[in-house]
Structures are given as structure tokens and as C-alpha cells.
Amino acid sequence: MESTGQIARCRLLILDDEELFRQAAALFADIARKAVDRKGVFYVALSGGSTPKKLYSLLAERYKDSIPWSDTQIFFGDERCVPPDDPESNYRMINEALLSKTDIPTSNIHRMKGEVNPHTAAAEYECELAKAFHLTGDEIPEFDLMLLGMGEEGHTASIFPGSGALFDETRLTVPNYVEKLDSYRLTLTPPVIKNAGHIVVLVTGEKKADALKHALSDAYNPKSYPIQIVRHTKGRVTWMVDPSAAAYIKDTADVCAFC
Numbered sequence: 001m002e003s004t005g006q007i008a009r010c011r012l013l014i015l016d017d018e019e020l021f022r023q024a025a026a027l028f029a030d031i032a033r034k035a036v037d038r039k040g041v042f043y044v045a046l047s048g049g050s051t052p053k054k055l056y057s058l059l060a061e062r063y064k065d066s067i068p069w070s071d072t073q074i075f076f077g078d079e080r081c082v083p084p085d086d087p088e089s090n091y092r093m094i095n096e097a098l099l100s101k102t103d104i105p106t107s108n109i110h111r112m113k114g115e116v117n118p119h120t121a122a123a124e125y126e127c128e129l130a131k132a133f134h135l136t137g138d139e140i141p142e143f144d145l146m147l148l149g150m151g152e153e154g155h156t157a158s159i160f161p162g163s164g165a166l167f168d169e170t171r172l173t174v175p176n177y178v179e180k181l182d183s184y185r186l187t188l189t190p191p192v193i194k195n196a197g198h199i200v201v202l203v204t205g206e207k208k209a210d211a212l213k214h215a216l217s218d219a220y221n222p223k224s225y226p227i228q229i230v231r232h233t234k235g236r237v238t239w240m241v242d243p244s245a246a247a248y249i250k251d252t253a254d255v256c257a258f259c
């Protein structure tokens with residue numbers, strides 16, 4: 001089933017899982033090729049968790065020879081504060097599902113170092129961003145594609161409800177203490193996320209239905225639903241959700257015209 005709600009610069013696609021990940025992979029490849037054709041480089045920030053694993057596997061399976069990996073710069077939207085070989089590591093999941101199956105140069109993979117002190121790792125990542133994007137002064141990197149997921153309570157990247165990262169408008173990457181997890185995470189900040197040319201939010205499963213309804217329909221309240229920060233992106237937003245996650249979205253009238 002597919003239903004689209006065309007809102008200015010924003011799309012809501014409700015797709016069965018197989019079609020959702022097929023279209024997500026095709027969109028990823030299209031944005032990559034157009035970015036490289038236009039400026040010789042494709043900057044992408046990948047999301048972690050479990051949802052995007054199917055996308056990464058599909059990219060490895062169907063696009064490993066057609067995406068310009070040598071001109072692709074891979075960054076991470078967030079990372080758990082664990083070593084790169086830890087089962088919880090987003091890098092480990094993404095490397096196993098995708099990166100290790102492509103010929104992308106290792107120098108193009110910019111890992112958040114979950115194994116070091118979070119404050120040090122965040123500062124180092126900001127240097128990594130500045131170098132790769134050739135930033136000067138207080139410039140903000142502009143990703144061609146920012147892949148995001150959404151937690152059951154509406155977090156995105158590692159920006160959780162009420163957490164400090166939500167209010168950081170000056171840094172590019174921060175260590176974010178997450179009370180409910182009693183642990184630190186590393187995360188890109190809202191200014192970086194909102195500066196992306198295209199944000200794709202992948203949401204599947206009935207457990208996300210309540211948060212998705214609030215995220216798409218409620219008045220702007222990112223303290224409760226951090227994913228709502230995408231409403232203020234300067235680029236495009238494509239929500240790709242499955243029918244289970246969209247259970248409370250009866251039609252596009254339920255989706256406020258927030259883009």
C-alpha cells in the first residue's frame with residue numbers, strides 16, 4: 001500500500017516494508033549520483049539502530065557497483081559509547097551490512113570513536129567534519145543526505161526528549177547524557193541535522209505508531225518529540241513509514257503542513 005501526502009518540501013510515504021526499503025535504496029543512490037555529478041562529492045550521515053539495516057543490506061546487494069563510493073564521504077548521525085566491535089556499535093552494524101561489502105576507501109569512512117572519552121570523541125568528530133567539509137569559522141556542514149530513525153518515544157539520532165543535545169545550537173557534535181539509558185551517546189546536533197539537503201526518516205513497526213502520530217500531527221514540541229526538529233530543515237524531508245507505524249495516521253489530513 002502506498003499513500004503520499006505531498007506537503008511543501010515534505011513527503012510522507014506509507015509503504016509496505018519491501019517497497020519501503022526498495023524505494024529508500026533507490027532514493028539514496030539517486031541523491032548520491034546527483035551530488036557527485038553536481039559537485040564531485042556525496043556527503044551522507046547514516047543512522048543506526050535496527051531499522052536501516054535492511055536498507056544497508058539492499059544497498060550492498062543492488063547498488064555496490066552503481067553508487068560512486070570513491071566520491072562518497074560516510075559519516076554517522078550518532079554512536080553509542082562503545083568500541084567499534086561491540087554488538088551495540090552503530091559502526092559495527094553499518095560496516096557489516098554495507099561498508100565492508102563495497103570498495104569505499106577507508107579514508108572516506110568517518111567513524112565516531114565510541115571507545116574514547118565522549119567529550120574527546122565529540123571534539124575530534126567536529127574536527128573531522130571541519131576537515132572533510134572544508135569548513136571555516138562557524139560554518140555548518142551541509143549533508144546531501146541525512147538518514148534518521150525515530151525511537152518509540154520520538155528521539156532521533158541520539159537526541160532524546162529533554163536531553164541537553166536538543167538545545168545545543170553552537171556545536172556540531174556533542175556527548176549527550178541519556179538519563180533513561182544512564183549512559184552517554186555521541187550525536188550530531190540539531191543545527192547539523194537541519195542543514196541537510198535531504199532528510200530521510202525511516203520508521204517501521206507498531207511500537208512507533210504513537211510517537212509518529214504525535215511527531216507528525218502535534219504542535220511543534222521537540223522537547224517531547226525531538227524528531228520534530230526536521231520541521232525546520234532547510235532542505236527536503238521524506239518520511240518513509242510502514243503501515244504498522246502509520247496505524248494512527250488515517251490520511252494526510254493527520255499530517256500537519258509543517259515543512
Ligand code: 6PG
Nearest residue numbers: 048049050051149150151156157
Ligand atoms: C541509534 C539510532 C537511533 C535510532 C532510533 C530507532 O543509535 O539507536 O541512531 O536514533 O534511529 O533509536 O532505532 P530502531 O531502528 O532500532 O528502532
